[in-house]
Amino acid sequence: MATPMLLKGGTVLVHDEQDHVHALKTDLLIEGNTISKTEDDILASSSTQIIDCTDKILTPGFIDTHHHVWQTLLKGRHGDDTLLDYFPKGNFTSSVHDSEDFFWGQLGGCLAMLDAGTTTVVDHAHLNYAPESSKAAIAADISSGIRSVFCYCPTPRTESWSPFKFSGHDMLPDWVMTTMKELASKAPFGDGRITLGLAFDALWMPKEVVVNLFTKAKDMGIKLITTHYVRSAIQAPHSPIEVLDSYGILDSAYLFSHTTNATPKDAALLLSSNSHASTTPSTELQMLGGSTAAFHPTLNMTSQCGVGVDCHSNNSVSIVSEIRLLLQHVRAVYNQKFVDKGVVAKKVNHTVEEAFNLGTIGGARAAGLSDKVGSLKVGKFADILVWDATSPAMVCAAQHDPVQAVVLQSSPKDIEMVIVDGVIRKEGGRLRDVDLRPGREMWGGDGAKGDVVSWNDVSKELVKRRESVQSVIEGLDMEEARKGIIQGWYINEEVIVDSA
Ligand SMILES: [Zn+2]
The missing domain is CATH 2.30.40.10 (Urease, subunit C, domain 1)
Incomplete structure (x- = not known):
């Protein structure tokens, strides 16, 4: 003890x-x-x-309700990207990572979060290339000491860069389900700090596939299921909230990332089902646009929102930075209406305390952990x-x-x-x-750097691995990959325009 x-x-x-x-x-x-x-x-x-x-x-400690924690080796390259630029350069370059890269990237992400005061993260772990990938990431979580809902993610995997091909319609091969079952049978990990969740974005798949997957996950003891929801011209026109409601399975287990530009129906369903949304200010303001779910001007969803970092490849891991950005952004949008009319607001829009709560108790509710953290x-x-x-x-x-x-x-x-x-x-x-030893119960391929590593050791490993990953990325045709993604996801190119 x-x-x-x-x-x-x-x-x-x-x-x-x-x-x-x-x-x-x-x-x-x-x-x-x-x-x-x-x-x-x-x-x-x-x-x-x-x-x-x-x-x-x-x-x-702060609660981060949406984060792709593995992305450390990709830091610093998306600052001027649109969402469509990010997909090939960020999301799909997971394919040039091996399990050791995932381990060190994940460890780097966890330690950066701890340094910045995040003690709990909901990890949308879209790194799932092989059974080893998720195990390497969980091993890093265990050794880092962070608290995590590791949301195991059947994900589209890049099969070839030239021509660009990804496994869009084959996201649930046998090994994906077998690994999920194995992890669920062993969870929780790290003295109970790391629980297993599910991340799944392909709600366009047939109803039976989606309902079957989510029912199986719940039967395995998974309590949190998360999915991206972006309402924009290039995303699928459906609302995952409405889809799950129409399937009769929408309940408090669901956490919708972003939920930008939600409709009144989305908001009503979110509130009545006690499901939650995660606003990620930096990536949403840069890549998605429109009204955030947290502090939405009309839909009153904030009591069921947390805040996440999304991509620390793009922005800081600090939840304080994100709640600060969100608060001042919604104030600016609010104030503009007064400016346009030649008047001024009597009161400021939203409070610092509300922002603090989004990063603490609100995030804990969104992660389904408010009885224990926040x-x-x-x-x-x-x-x-x-x-x-x-x-x-x-x-x-x-x-x-x-x-x-x-x-x-x-x-x-x-x-x-x-x-x-x-x-x-x-x-x-x-x-x-x-201490890397606790994580080795899950995965032992951390490259034998010794049993105990300092941040200095970790940073050296990250720099070395960033270089080798970058040398591969430099040889890839991102323009071709971008076209492949537009085609594979049936994105209407006519909506991508120079000015509005
Ligand atoms: Zn995301």
Whole structure:
């Protein structure tokens, strides 16, 4: 049993029943993987590790509700991409990764998230080239220490780059289902931190296939099923929310990523079924456009939304960056209506507290984990961030309004300590070394870098692998692949225009 930890004398951000956040000067005791007490002046037993939290803010770890965690080796290349540019360059270049690349990319993604204060992620793991691929990624999750809903993903796989061919109609071969069954029988992993979910985007497949797959997944104990939903001119015209409703299977197990430009019917179904949406501000504002589901101007879905990073190949892994961007974006859109009429708004649109909640308790609800994470409450898992309230960025804001300090002033540098499941993963502002041995129960092909690796070791491996992946990508014809995707997904090219 781990040594109890007493976080002493900090300012703890606590949610009440109405989701309002209160800053309380109090102690917080962790026993095992759980918050066991939040009270003033807790007396520590002699075996308790005492952590002085004077001048610190304690918040729940952030929840990322939509992320393709494997994509680390592809970072830095999509900043000027449209969605159609991204598909061949991002999505389909999974095909030039082997299982070791997936392992290190996944580990890099997990550690970057922990460094930035994300303690739970819903991973839409569209890396599934072979049974080993998903196992390598889960091994990285286990060793990293993060909490994850690893959403196993039957996915279109690139079969050839020239001519460009992908397995669009063969996404459920025997090995895909056998591996899912095997993983479900072994889940959860990593002392219970990693549960198995399902990610599936091919809702255009026949009703029997979709219903059969989702029913099987639920029978295997899978509690979260996630699917991309983008309503735009180049995406399929159907609404996955309406499709699942028409099949009679829409319920609280579903998490719809993006749900941009949702219809009133979508919103009503989402709310009545208690399913959820994940808004990913950076990629949606860049590649998708239109109204986000969270803070939608008319549809009132925000209570059933979380926020995700989507592609850290494109943008930062920080949930704080994403909620900050979302909040100020919807304010700008709102304000423009007043500007156009030559008037000004009496009140600002949406609050900092609402944004904070999207990244914490709202995200926990979207991930189906709100009884265990998303707020600092006795009985929940000890997934906690300790912030430096006197850092150059935070000072004075932290003492006046710690929620504003976190949402609008902070950077990951201000997070001194990250605790997940009662275990310290970042301390003194630096990631702790990673023990690779626990992950080897799932997959042992990490290249024998030793049992314990520092971030420095991980970064060297990532740089080396990025170079080798890039040398292959340079030889690929992305224009041909783009055309192949347009053809394979029946995208109407006439809607892709130069100006609007
Ligand atoms: Zn995505």
